[in-house]
Amino acid sequence: MFLSDSETAQTGYYIAEMQLTVYSLEELVYAVCQKGFLLGENFACEELAEWLHTQCCCTDLAYRLAQSVQKKEGLISCVVTILRYAGYVSEKEIDRVRESLSAGEKWSYLEKRKKEGDIYLEELKYDQALSAYQKLLSELPEGEVKLKASLWHNIGVAQAKLFLFDAAMESFSESYQLIADEDTFFQWLTCARIVLPNREYLDYLGENPEVTEQSLRLEEQINRLTGALKHSAQGEELEKLKEWLTYGSEEGVYLASGRLLKALMKDYRQYIAGDLPAQSIT
Numbered sequence: 001m002f003l004s005d006s007e008t009a010q011t012g013y014y015i016a017e018m019q020l021t022v023y024s025l026e027e028l029v030y031a032v033c034q035k036g037f038l039l040g041e042n043f044a045c046e047e048l049a050e051w052l053h054t055q056c057c058c059t060d061l062a063y064r065l066a067q068s069v070q071k072k073e074g075l076i077s078c079v080v081t082i083l084r085y086a087g088y089v090s091e092k093e094i095d096r097v098r099e100s101l102s103a104g105e106k107w108s109y110l111e112k113r114k115k116e117g118d119i120y121l122e123e124l125k126y127d128q129a130l131s132a133y134q135k136l137l138s139e140l141p142e143g144e145v146k147l148k149a150s151l152w153h154n155i156g157v158a159q160a161k162l163f164l165f166d167a168a169m170e171s172f173s174e175s176y177q178l179i180a181d182e183d184t185f186f187q188w189l190t191c192a193r194i195v196l197p198n199r200e201y202l203d204y205l206g207e208n209p210e211v212t213e214q215s216l217r218l219e220e221q222i223n224r225l226t227g228a229l230k231h232s233a234q235g236e237e238l239e240k241l242k243e244w245l246t247y248g249s250e251e252g253v254y255l256a257s258g259r260l261l262k263a264l265m266k267d268y269r270q271y272i273a274g275d276l277p278a279q280s281i282t
Helices: 025-038 046-054 059-070 075-086 091-104 109-122 126-139 145-161 165-178 182-195 198-207 209-230 233-247 250-273
Strands: 013-015 020-022
Touching: 013 046, 020 025, 025 075, 025 091, 025 109, 046 059, 059 075, 075 091, 109 126, 109 145, 126 145, 145 165, 145 182, 165 182, 182 198, 182 209, 198 209, 233 250
Parallel strands: none
Antiparallel strands: 013 020
């Protein structure tokens, strides 16, 4: 949360690389900290300095930026000047942004757009990740086979996280048809195991003996996870919930559901904190 010292602009400033309009110094700082890697050298310009002066009343910052632009000190110098002037983030955060900007200098426009989706995916913002990936897919030029395959793979990951397993199965298939990647196939097989009726899934395995090793590895993972669930707090609560559902006790169902929800919330917090493994992206 930022405490605002600058004016809110009547006219916003459009950051083309981010496809975003900001209306205050605070919004500018937040955008730079979140997606600085998207910026190019054109971000450091006199128009930005003029906007900060006329719209945000940041006269001193505007002067410093104008000087930096005239001296051609570059993007990183411009961004660091903004962040230090605003005073909202620590030096450690400024160093992180500087590293992000340096990394972004090595990436093409398409690589930057994909990275934006990857960040959404890592932050568990699955709908935003899907939107970013699908938009980039629509813009891809011919010949970008590797990037296209990677996008379809990560779209599948986001869809699976949203329990859209039918859609995820199709996305992993699109990716695999472009580049026959073993991890992508395993993700597809996992979705197939969930989506397909048991008889249809077994028929597929029988008709494709070359996937036996992957299917056995998948079953091993499922058994391990099932066993872990059975002996976990959630597993115990699930068994109690089944009993109450069988006996038709409304109060028992309510209590067991509440305990199960608390256990799942605890796991979710651990996942957010990075204590639980995440699905791989490419």
